[in-house]
Amino acid sequence: MGAGIAHAFLLAGSRVAIVERDGAAADAAIERVRESLRRSVERGATERPLDSLDASLSAGTDIAVFAEAGLAVEAVPEDRGLKVDALRRAEAALPAGAVLASNTSSISIDDLAASLERPERFLGLHFFNPVPASALVEVVIGSATDPAVQADAAAWVDALGKRAVVVRDSPGFASSRLGVALALEAIRMLEEGVASAADIDAAMELGYRHPVGPLRTTDLVGLDVRLGIAEELSATLGERFSPPRMLRDLVAEGHLGRKSGRGFYEWNEQ
Structure with missing residues (x-):
């Protein structure tokens, strides 16, 4: 799922940094993204050459790269403890004005936000497999989410060529x-x-x-x-x-x- 999200943002013109748990996982992630990008180029899904897309992609284990990010999307397995840990570390590395999102498909956004220092900059961005082909992103709004963050999220989804469906935080969303x-x-x-x-x-x-x-x-x-x-x-x-x-x-x-x-x-x- 994380590789698919990276793919979608790369095709939309973003610079993307993937942070993984170890070097082997980072190497595997970047190879997955490169392979999916290659297929997109071959199908004519993008006019950008593969080397240009590849130049916008990096992967590693140092979360400090998020210091230059405007958006971080957490996509670890559907385990509350894992997500809380990943979100806390990402938030600590992000600049104050950045947006933090979870790709959770069922865990409460308010529950996850309770562990964060800036819950107003947090929301859910629920992507669907396979991300490059899927037309839908569920934008899940927590009780503390700033309306400006919701508007930014909808604009990002639109830039990806996908449809944003906005739902309030509730079990399983929609x-x-x-x-x-x-x-x-x-x-x-x-x-x-x-x-x-x-x-x-x-x-x-x-x-x-x-x-x-x-x-x-x-x-x-x-x-x-x-x-x-x-x-x-x-x-x-x-x-x-x-x-x-x-x-x-x-x-x-x-x-x-x-x-x-x-x-x-x-x-x-x-």
Whole structure:
């Protein structure tokens, strides 16, 4: 997700610095971004040559590079402790007028803001996979978010060529709450033997014009990510978001979707 966000801002003309936990992760991140940029250049998605885009990209482990940033987007895994730690360190490195955002898909923006010194400069920017192709960014407004920060965020999203959907801070926001509700019911149907994964997805794709069915979408997002969001929503919104046993079992077995080669579908040859 972080690589996709970097890709989107690079194509929009920004200079992008990626900060990772260690050198190996930084090297892997920059290679992922370079490869996706290469594909964009080959498709004609940008008029800028690859070497020009590459010159605007850096990656490392020193968060001090944020001292020159106007915006920092946190994109660590969906774990409250990890996000709080990353956000605190980023805020300490950023100039006072910069904006700090979280890419969280379910954790309360107000909850995260409570750990920050400048909550008025903080909001949620929830991107969707694959970021370069997705047309949507959810702009999540906390109770302390400065209206000027909201306006800046909407302008940035527009500059990325995407549509900003503004929502107030609430469990699961809009997209995760609706998307996870559909995905969990689809998993329960598969668990009960109502239909195959392919037929459940086809019912939503053909009957409701969803571009991708809920089970294939879950494979693309990552079953572990869906599980984490479901657990968060279950704790805040109640039993209707309780993760099905099948989802827990697949995650425990390491079947996380496309990134592991298997989820509700086999991905090795797709």
